Amino acid sequence: MQIEPTSLPGVVILTPARHGDARGFFSESWNRQRMAAAGFDIDFVQDNHSVSARAGTLRGLHYQSPPHAQAKLVRCGRGCLWDVAVDVRVGSPGYGQWVGVELSAANGRQLLIPAGFLHGFVTREDDTEIVYKCSDYYAPDCDGAVAWDSVGIDWGLTSAPVLSAKDAAAVPLAEFRSPFVYEARA
């Protein structure tokens, strides 16, 4: 498995090996022991799967607040998407900073996003599927959103995105009262 850092400490790109043969390929998309050996011992407890019918569908920027904050391991099962994480840990040197990565069924890349970061993506092809592991269960009372267009993210959009009503009404980052606190690593 290839591990690449990003400009946001803690947010890394994982690319599992693909074992190709005449039929196609096989890949271990997640292996807890291997992840722990690489320093990422995360107890994922829920898998999510969503399909977006149209390119230009934008979901985000979402989070779950403590005590149900979620780390996520995100990949694209079909199509292509631009996946974004935003550091919103109060006191972090990177507060408000973002990183974006193209995830696709073809490139097999995954984005590991710790708790304390907003997550969002925009699809770049019709019928794009995203699948991701979460380190805590869905907790609607802890679910929140920050406006996708309030962070300065380059989404690569050429027209208005397809949004849910929730995302269209999300609070701007400047008004967001983050529940996350930065803890400098020893």
Ligand SMILES: Cc1cn([C@H]2C[C@H](O)[C@@H](COP(=O)(O)OP(=O)(O)O[C@H]3O[C@H](C)C(=O)[C@H](O)[C@H]3O)O2)c(=O)[nH]c1=O
């Ligand atoms: C997140 C979630 C949602 N739901 C139900 C609630 C709604 O009836 C329906 C759609 O939920 P929502 O509109 O919040 O789905 P997305 O807009 O794709 O939100 C997700 O997209 C961003 C990018 C994320 O990282 C989060 O996992 C999540 O916020 O699924 C569940 O039953 N379980 C869940 O874990």
